[in-house]
Amino acid sequence: MNITWIILKREYLNIVKNKTFLISTFLVPLGFAAIFLIQILSAAFVEKESYKVFIRASDVPQIASRLKPGEMLTFEQTDLPEDSLRARVARSTNELFLTISETILDKKSGTAVVVGSKNPSQQAISELKKQLNQAVREYKNEQAGITDTQLAAVEFDLEIKTRKVKEDGAEVQTNVAIATGIGYAVCFLMYMLMGIYGSVLMQGVIEEKSNRIVEVIVSSVKPFDLLLGKVLAIASVGITQFLLWMVLSLTVMTAMAPFMTSVDPQTMAQPGMAPEVDENMVLTIMEEIQQFDWTVLWFFPIYFLGGFFLYGSLLAAAGSAVDNIQDAQQFTFPVTIPMILPLLFVLNIIQNPNGVFAITASLIPFFSPMAMLVRMSLTDVPWYEITLSIAILVASFLGCIWLAARIYRTGILMYGKKPSFKEVFRWVKYRQ
Amino acid sequence: MSEPFLNISEVSKTYDTYRAVDRVSLKIPKGKIYGLLGPNGAGKTSIIRMITGITAPDEGKIFFNGQLLDPSHARFTGYMPEERGLYKKMKVKEQLVYLLSLKGMHPKEAASAADTWLQRLGLADWANHKTTDLSKGMQQKVQFIVTVAHTPQLLILDEPFSGLDPINARLIEQEILLLKDQGTTIIFSTHRLEQVEELCDYIALINKGKVLIENDIRTVRKQFQKDLYKIVFTGDSAWWATLDVGTVNEITEKHVMIQLNPGFSGNDLMGRLANSPLAILSFELHLPRLTDIFIELVSNA
Numbered sequence: 026m027n028i029t030w031i032i033l034k035r036e037y038l039n040i041v042k043n044k045t046f047l048i049s050t051f052l053v054p055l056g057f058a059a060i061f062l063i064q065i066l067s068a069a070f071v072e073k074e075s076y077k078v079f080i081r082a083s084d085v086p087q088i089a090s091r092l093k094p095g096e097m098l099t100f101e102q103t104d105l106p107e108d109s110l111r112a113r114v115a116r117s118t119n120e121l122f123l124t125i126s127e128t129i130l131d132k133k134s135g136t137a138v139v140v141g142s143k144n145p146s147q148q149a150i151s152e153l154k155k156q157l158n159q160a161v162r163e164y165k166n167e168q169a170g171i172t173d174t175q176l177a178a179v180e181f182d183l184e185i186k187t188r189k190v191k192e193d194g195a196e197v198q199t200n201v202a203i204a205t206g207i208g209y210a211v212c213f214l215m216y217m218l219m220g221i222y223g224s225v226l227m228q229g230v231i232e233e234k235s236n237r238i239v240e241v242i243v244s245s246v247k248p249f250d251l252l253l254g255k256v257l258a259i260a261s262v263g264i265t266q267f268l269l270w271m272v273l274s275l276t277v278m279t280a281m282a283p284f285m286t287s288v289d290p291q292t293m294a295q296p297g298m299a300p301e302v303d304e305n306m307v308l309t310i311m312e313e314i315q316q317f318d319w320t321v322l323w324f325f326p327i328y329f330l331g332g333f334f335l336y337g338s339l340l341a342a343a344g345s346a347v348d349n350i351q352d353a354q355q356f357t358f359p360v361t362i363p364m365i366l367p368l369l370f371v372l373n374i375i376q377n378p379n380g381v382f383a384i385t386a387s388l389i390p391f392f393s394p395m396a397m398l399v400r401m402s403l404t405d406v407p408w409y410e411i412t413l414s415i416a417i418l419v420a421s422f423l424g425c426i427w428l429a430a431r432i433y434r435t436g437i438l439m440y441g442k443k444p445s446f447k448e449v450f451r452w453v454k455y456r457q
Numbered sequence: 458m459s460e461p462f463l464n465i466s467e468v469s470k471t472y473d474t475y476r477a478v479d480r481v482s483l484k485i486p487k488g489k490i491y492g493l494l495g496p497n498g499a500g501k502t503s504i505i506r507m508i509t510g511i512t513a514p515d516e517g518k519i520f521f522n523g524q525l526l527d528p529s530h531a532r533f534t535g536y537m538p539e540e541r542g543l544y545k546k547m548k549v550k551e552q553l554v555y556l557l558s559l560k561g562m563h564p565k566e567a568a569s570a571a572d573t574w575l576q577r578l579g580l581a582d583w584a585n586h587k588t589t590d591l592s593k594g595m596q597q598k599v600q601f602i603v604t605v606a607h608t609p610q611l612l613i614l615d616e617p618f619s620g621l622d623p624i625n626a627r628l629i630e631q632e633i634l635l636l637k638d639q640g641t642t643i644i645f646s647t648h649r650l651e652q653v654e655e656l657c658d659y660i661a662l663i664n665k666g667k668v669l670i671e672n673d674i675r676t677v678r679k680q681f682q683k684d685l686y687k688i689v690f691t692g693d694s695a696w697w698a699t700l701d702v703g704t705v706n707e708i709t710e711k712h713v714m715i716q717l718n719p720g721f722s723g724n725d726l727m728g729r730l731a732n733s734p735l736a737i738l739s740f741e742l743h744l745p746r747l748t749d750i751f752i753e754l755v756s757n758a
Contacts, residue, residue: 031558039547237542241603244509244536245559247528438511451473 028246032254033261040225040262050266054273058281076149078121078139079103079110085125091160097152115142123153129161205375208399211325212371215395219332220364222263223340227353229255230344230433239437248434252341256426260333264326271322321401327415332394334422336364338429342449345436352443367395378403388414390421428453460523462487462642463508463611468517470503477503479666480517485644485659490637492653492674493646494747495663501646502539504663505613508644509536522610532561535609539616539646541600543588549599550575550584553606560607567606574602578628594625601629605636612636615646630656650747662751669754678744681753684717685743686726692735702726714743 040046075097080089082102092100103110110122121141129135137157139145145153166176230252233239242251343356367386374383378400386396387406393414400406435452436444444452461484470478478500485491493501506512507519510531519526521533544552550571557567575581578598583591588599597620605612617633618626633656637643645653654674661671670677686703689712697705697713702721706714717726723742730737745753 028559031555035555233542236545237538237540238544239542240511240538240540241536241542241556242559243511244534244538245531245556438506 029250029254029257032246032251033258036229036255036258037261040259041265046262046266050269051273054270054277057274058277062281073097074119074146074149075099076119076121076141076145077101078123078153079105079114080123080125081105081107081110085127085129087164088125088129088157088160091163092156093159095152095156097149098156111140114140118142121145125157130164135161205403208375208402209371211321211398211402212367212395215325215329215332215398216364216368218263218267218329219336219394220361222259222333223336223360223364224357225262226255226259226337227340227344227357228350229259230341230437231347231350231353234345234437235348243434243437248437249430252338252430252433253426256334256337256341259337260330263329263333267326267329321398324398324401324411328394328398328418331390331415331418331422335390335418335425336360338422338426342429342432342436345433346439346444346449346452348440348443355443356446356449363391367392367399371395371399374399375403384410388417390418393418431455461485462522463644464520465504465508466518466520468504468507468514468519470500470507470512470515477666478507478514481663481666481668482517483661483668483671485642487642488637488640489658490633490643490645490653490656492650492657492660493644493663494648494650494653494660494751496648499648499663500666501648501663502615503666505536505615505644505646508611508613509534532607533610534613535604535607535611536613537600537604537615537617539619541597541620543596543599543603545589546587548585549580549588549591552588553599553602556603557607562607570606571602574606578602578632593620594622597621597625598629601632605632608641610640610642612641612643613646614643616649617645617647618652619649650751654747660747662747662754664751664755669751674747677747677750681745681750682742683745684723686715686717686723687739687741687743688713688715688730689738689740690735691738692733696733696735700729702729 073096076099078092078098078100080092080100080102082089082104086102089100089102094100105113107124114120114122121139123137123139125137126135129137137153139150139153166172233242239251339360340357343353343360346356347353370382370386373380374386374396377383383396383400386392387400387410389396397406397411397414401411431453432449435455436449463483463485465481465483465485468478468481469476481500481504483493483504493504495501503512507514508526510526510528521530524530547555550568553571553575554564554567557570558564562570572581572584575584578601580591580595580598580602583595588596591599604614612633614633617629621629633643645657647653657674659672660674660677662669670680672680685706691711694708694710694713697708697715700715701718702725703715703717706716708714715726717723727740730740
């Protein structure tokens with residue numbers, strides 16, 4: 026049996042049989058599903074609230090009289106003095122006292138003050154604002170002699186829909202907000218997987234070195250074979266986890282589908298969101314998610330492997346140079362910086378996925394796993410850019426593995442004093 | 458000596474500017490116990506790492522059973538490093554099978570070899586326990602199994618008895634002698650010279666990366682013997698002052714150390730003793746301890 030295969034198998038099973046792996050694999054998608062479910066449920070079960078709003082009869086009656094009662098708000102004009110109104114609402118939980126400034130009638134904007142025993146909910150305030158704006162507009166239209174018919178004639182509501190057109194002429198509906206969300210998610214997931222599995226690899230190297238098993242092993246196999254076996258094993262674990270997440274997410278989605286369609290999107294949208302928001306938003310999101318170009322997911326494992334080989338091998342080299350995890354920080358710091366950078370400039374890529382910056386970032390091997398996937402989820406990246414980006418990534422990780430292997434074979438046998446960067450680079454030149 | 462099993466020829470190894478091994482040549486005969494002796498930092502581990510193929514010499518050559526050493530010889534070598542190491546969380550047998558597979562054994566073969574050895578060293582009940590659950594002595598035994606269960610032709614044991622209690626040390630010693638009888642070539646590396654003195658057939662004393670002396674242990678001792686005799690006696694110790702063939706080196710109520718004067722032999726001394734008024738209880742040539750030889754060599758260098 027091939028030695029690298031034996032090592033790969035042990036390392037792979039060692040991690041996959043570990044509770045941490047099982048928990049993270051099964052809990053992460055369930056967690057996402059739970060968050061989604063909680064949002065739907067909380068939207069469906071928001072308690073209905075209603076307020077009675079008092080307005081003094083002397084207080085801008087032109088406006089007050091135009092306020093229309095609804096499910097949430099009812100209005101009452103009253104002659105009670107201000108002090109007793111204040112005292113009354115102070116004792117009540119569902120009564121409010123509204124004062125409107127006179128200036129509202131001739132200025133472009135104005136303020137109204139609402140007093141209650143506690144702050145009314147966001148929805149109630151939105152509703153009140155909507156009513157007041159409506160009333161003021163009606164009043165001003167009347168003053169200007171504009172009739173409802175005239176008003177209806179000029180009313181206009183524009184919505185912009187975006188469509189991607191493919192080379193074969195097929196059109197795909199897209200939604201920038203959702204693509205942005207997916208872009209962020211993909212970028213973060215990539216960062217998480219590369220970071221987690223990179224550090225799993227490094228810890229494995231440090232563990233073997235600190236419990237001294239490594240000297241027994243390298244008397245049987247070449248250090249490069251050991252390193253290769255470990256890197257491939259952990260890469261396989263990452264791919265396994267990704268695939269399981271996909272399968273589980275799909276299962277969960279399918280399981281939840283009948284439940285989701287049974288929830289009326291209008292009910293869902295109404296209480297949770299400001300009334301200005303399109304009430305069909307949730308429905309749109311669901312449609313858009315379905316229409317998202319999921320082929321980008323095929324590239325996820327490819328870029329994960331590239332990024333993991335690149336960062337993982339460098340982290341393994343860092344691990345081999347030290348005796349314990351605390352000392353490793355000095356070496357991991359310069360490796361993790363380029364891993365974090367894409368998270369900081371991902372917005373620049375999202376804003377202009379075909380700009381010079383985005384294209385450059387998606388070619389630089391340290392950034393391309395995250396940058397290219399973000400671009401791909403937002404726009405159609407030309408095939409030659411993808412090919413070039415992957416080619417550069419492959420060449421770079423081969424270089425990194427070569428460098429790492431040379432540091433590793435010396436580092437694993439060095440104990441005691443924490444080496445400096447200078448020493449580590451000297452190891453690269455060592456003959457074995 | 459016939460063709461050595463392991464022939465190390467003019468081997469050097471330099472780390473940065475530090476010359477850890479300096480033109481070392483060693484001939485390790487087949488089926489013998491060979492002591493690679495020297496203080497800490499003498500270069501023993503560097504030499505061993507080259508023999509095990511963990512590192513390669515900068516200069517010089519190593520021949521394994523007549524062939525130039527290459528990675529394929531790793532499976533015929535068993536190496537127990539000074540710093541013992543096992544996967545703590547792996548089960549004992551699983552671990553043995555894994556490490557033996559890396560030596561090129563088929564997993565099935567490895568499993569049966571592991572069973573045999575666990576049985577032999579009294580660890581059969583522990584096969585499915587995690588290594589970390591075992592006592593330190595038991596872990597040492599597991600380590601020993603890892604080193605020998607693939608029946609290596611060359612066995613390299615770095616400080617083989619460190620960390621072992623007397624009973625386990627004895628057990629391991631017996632196993633080592635058994636392996637020797639089966640024809641295994643064994644290299645002991647240690648800085649505790651007195652510990653392996655009785656076990657080694659051949660020794661090499663190493664200091665500062667250089668070989669001070671290498672030979673059959675009896676030859677070495679003979680070479681360094683000083684014509685010093687230890688005599689246990691009863692009677693009037695004043696007589697020793699009249700001895701003409703030798704001078705008193707050390708004297709107590711019961712024994713005396715006599716250094717022969719130039720031109721006289723042990724027989725001359727025995728003749729004088731026969732005619733003395735003393736009762737002689739024992740008479741022996743005092744052989745130098747390896748430690749003494751080592752100290753002498755180092756101080757002369």
